[in-house]
Every structure is written in structure tokens, then in C-alpha cells.
């Protein structure tokens with residue numbers, strides 16, 4: 243993995259997320275035009291952007307993230323006419339999705355246009371394209387005058403950044419400029435839909451829900467569950483299932499995900515937390531507001547309980563998810579115990595990210611069982 247990059251001072255510049263200052267955008271765009279990298283806010287998460295049509299910029303992105311060259315990048319455009327510049331063909335179904343959901347958190351997999359370097363697509367003959375709605379992202383892409391390749395602005399395998407501070411924590415010294423437009427609103431990455439397969443399928447659930455997609459294209463297939471044990475892919479190795487790495491969005495602390503009936507989850511989390519606290523472990527708990535009462539005894543014994551939203555508010559959970567994981571991580575807990583959220587609306591993306599963060603540490607609880615069974 244490329245980790246041999248020269249350290250550069252990283253500047254963080256505030257930018258108005260609604261009406262970005264022209265001078266700030268111009269400075270960032272000049273860097274992009276010179277083949278350099280800029281971290282910028284989008285409505286989903288912060289992106290690590292470079293000129294999508296220049297191989298050297300893509301190379302810098304992979305190096306700054308420490309991302310293997312087998313993991314393709316998403317190409318960001320600001321207007322629909324640019325789609326023709328990056329995709330070789332735009333099927334009718336893709337056009338309908340673009341009309342309905344762009345600008346917004348939806349990425350379409352299309353045949354690769356010849357001007358997009360193969361490095362950007364990790365050697366694939368398909369390209370991932372999205373039009374973000376965030377005013378800073380929009381203004382930046384326009385000012386740069388070129389499509390922008392941008393993965394999430396975190397080190398490979400770490401939790402995606404939803405603030406400029408998260409991006410700085412991961413990429414300080416590895417990028418010249420971070421535009422700070424405040425916290426992102428959607429909070430999880432875009433939904434990736436494959437339009438090159440016979441039947442359109444979600445490859446990664448995200449900020450556009452399956453339910454919403456099906457109102458436009460009823461035949462869209464839900465994502466396949468990630469494979470439990472996919473070997474690490476290595477540089478140079480052929481791409482098998484992009485984005486399907488099970489451990490991908492992981493905090494640096496082990497996370498145990500509890501799944502099952504609500505009350506059984508609460509009981510199991512309390513029992514597990516109390517045992518760990520007894521042993522002197524520092525315990526973080528990611529819960530829903532409905533759980534807070536039941537978790538009180540854990541909190542009184544020193545557990546850090548975070549309940550960003552109610553079970554009925556998947557969008558709020560999504561918006562707070564990554565920041566909460568980073569907060570618990572920064573509090574130096576030994577373990578994160580996490581409840582699961584229903585896979586409805588953005589809850590499907592939340593479930594996906596939590597299962598990946600757990601990386602197999604999923605504890606299925608059954609109301610009738612006396613002890614929780616750990617599934618590995």
C-alpha cells in the first residue's frame with residue numbers, strides 16, 4: 243500500500259455551506275486544476291477530491307488515503323451535461339434515476355468513458371458517477387472545470403468523516419487544503435446503484451433509500467449481504483466485488499453489534515456492559531433514545547452512553563452515526579456495544595455500516611434464550 247507520501251502542511255479554511263465565498267472556492271479550484279487534492283464537504287460525508295481526468299491526481303488520492311488501487315473512486319459532476327464526458331453510454335434507466343435524485347446522495351455505475359483513467363475505476367470498464375447537492379461541492383466542481391474524483395476523506399478502513407475535524411484527524415499532513423463547511427447533513431455515503439447489470443441492483447445502501455429508488459424504478463434489487471470472510475485484496479489484484487469488503491467502516495475500537503427483538507437487545511447489552519465494567523473495562527454504548535432508561539445502571543457505573551436519536555428516526559441516526567463512533571473512539575473506550583436499527587429508509591445504510599464496523603462481531607439475541615449467542 244502506498245504510504246510513502248511527502249508531508250505537506252494542511253490548511254483548514256472555513257467556508258459558508260450555503261453561499262460559499264467565491265475567493266475560497268477559487269483557491270481550492272486552483273489546487274484541483276494543478277492536479278492537487280482538496281478535502282471538501284458534500285451532503286453525505288467529506289470527500290477527498292482530485293481531477294478525475296488526470297491519473298496523477300487519482301494516484302495522489304490513493305496515496306493520501308492509503309487505499310488499495312483495487313478500490314474504485316466515485317466521479318463527481320456538477321451538471322447533467324458532464325455525464326457524457328465521463329460515461330460511454332447513459333441507459334434510459336440511469337437517466338430516470340438521475341432526473342429524480344440528482345443532485346443528491348445517489349451514485350450510478352455506468353460504462354466508463356474513455357477520458358476517465360483506468361486508475362480511477364480500478365481497472366474496471368465501468369465508472370461510478372454522482373452529482374452532489376452540497377453548494378460547496380457544486381461550486382468547487384464548476385470552478386475546477388473538470389469532474390472530481392472523490393472518495394470519503396478518511397484513511398482507508400476508518401470511519402468516514404462528517405466534519406472537517408474528522409478529515410483533519412485522518413489526513414493531516416497528507417493534503418494541502420480542507421474546506422470546513424460544518425457537519426454534513428445526510429451523514430452516510432451515497433447509495434451506489436449498478437446500471438450495467440441486467441437488473442439494476444444496489445451495491446451499497448446509502449443516503450437515497452431503496453423505497454425511494456423503487457418509486458422510480460420498481461425493479462431495483464436490494465444489496466446482497468456482504469460476504470462474511472472476504473480475504474484482504476491487495477494492490478494489483480483483479481477487482482472482484484468493489485465496496486463489498488466486510489470490514490470497511492470500522493472504528494479503531496472493537497464494536498459488538500446486538501441484533502434481535504428490542505427488549506432482548508437491551509437486556510443483553512446491559513448484562514454484557516455490567517460484566518465488562520466489573521472487569522474494569524471502559525465501555526461505550528451506542529443506543530436509541532428508547533434504551534436510555536434501561537441503560538441507566540451502566541451509565542451510573544461509568545459506561546459512556548450515546549443515544550443520538552429514536553428508533554423511529556433513521557435519518558437522524560444516519561446523520562449522527564459516524565460522529566458518534568468517532569466520539570466513543572476518541573474517549574478511549576475498550577469496546578463499543580451497539581444496538582441495531584431497523585433497515586427501513588436510511589436505516590438500511592445504518593445497518594450496513596454497523597455490520598461492517600462490527601466485522602463479524604454480531605450477537606444475535608433471542609427473547610427466549612437465557613444467554614446471547616455470538617455468531618462469528
Ligand code: AMP
Pocket residue numbers: 313314315316351363366368369370392393394431434445446483484485486
Ligand atoms: P467511497 O467513495 O470511498 O465512499 O466508496 C466508493 C464506493 O463506490 C465503493 O463502495 C466503491 O467500491 C464503489 N464503486 C466505485 N466505482 C465502482 C464501479 N465501477 N463499480 C462498482 N462499484 C464502484
Ligand code: MG
Pocket residue numbers: 393394402
Ligand atoms: Mg469510503
